[in-house]
Amino acid sequence: MSQLLDLVGIFVFALSGALMGVRKRLDVVGMMVLAGMTSLGGGVVRDLILNVRPAAFQSVGYVLVPVAATVIVFFWHPHVARVMPAILVLDAAGLGLFCAVGTEKALEYGLSPLHAALLGVVTAVGGGMLRDVLAGEIPTLLYDRQLYAVPAMLGSGAMAVVYSYGLHGWPATLSAAVLAFGLRIAAMRFKWRAPLARGVGE
Template identity: 80%
Template sequence: MAELFDLVGIFVFALTGALMGVRKRLDVVGMAVLAEITALGGGIMRDLVLNVSPVAFQSLGYVLVPLAAATVVFFWHPHVTRVMPLILVLDAAGLGLFCAVGTAKAMEYGLSPLHATLLGVTTGVGGGMLRDVLAGEIPTLLYDRQLYAVPALIGSAAMAGMSWAGLNGWPVALGAAVLTFGLRIAAMRYNWRAPLARGVGE
């Protein structure tokens, strides 16, 4: 079940990467690259920091699912764009899941709660950051105008705190994921924004 949720999150993240490729007028290769890097980049960065073999290279599905998402966008991107609100909701769910799982894994490998929190955020937003860099955009992590990294940080911190207190398992991870998801959805619903430096206009 855990791997199924993982693959669903990977598929949704890959859709956003492939759609970025469409907006940038990239060919099918460029779309596939952005789909793969968006879906898998955060997890690969996490595993490299933990000095373990990346999960993405241990299962064929982790590579094929982003390619399937890129194929869907390649042929039907106008239809995918029309259901973008649903994709954003699923993206928020994927963000919450990836942050919780990434933080939990970091804690299992003996990292401090602070470092585990940072690695959880990396798991959730790292792929999108790499996508933005490759596409020539300001990474969301550096310009959090739609409260994407902030919910990831809060959810990851909650996961690290509960794990440090001895609370582990899927119910705990699910709670942290739901917290991230809820904050991200609220940010989209109420148009919450991270503040700019004092004196800097919108």
């Protein structure tokens, strides 16, 4: 079940990467690169930091899912763009899942709760950062005006706390993921924004 949820999150993130390629007028190879970086980049960085073989290189599904997402966007990107509200909800779910799973994996490999939470955030938003850099955009993490990284931080922090108190397994992971998901959905619904420096206008 955990791998299935992981693949769903990868698929949604890959769609957003491929759509970025369409907006940047990239060819199919460029779209596929952005899809792969967006969906797998954070997990690969996490695993390299943990000094383990990246999960993306242990199962063919992790390679085929971004390819499938790219093919869908390549042929039907106008239709995909029209259902973006639904995709954003799934993207929020992927954000919550990735930050919780990333934090839990880091804790299992012996990292401190603080460092594990930081690595959970990397898992959730690292792929998006790589996508933005490759596409010539300022990474959204550097101007989190849509509260994307903040929910990941809180979800990762919650995962680290409950794990430290001996609460392991899928209930703890699901709780942290739901927290991040709920905050992200609320931010989209109520248009919450991170504050700018004092004296800086909108």
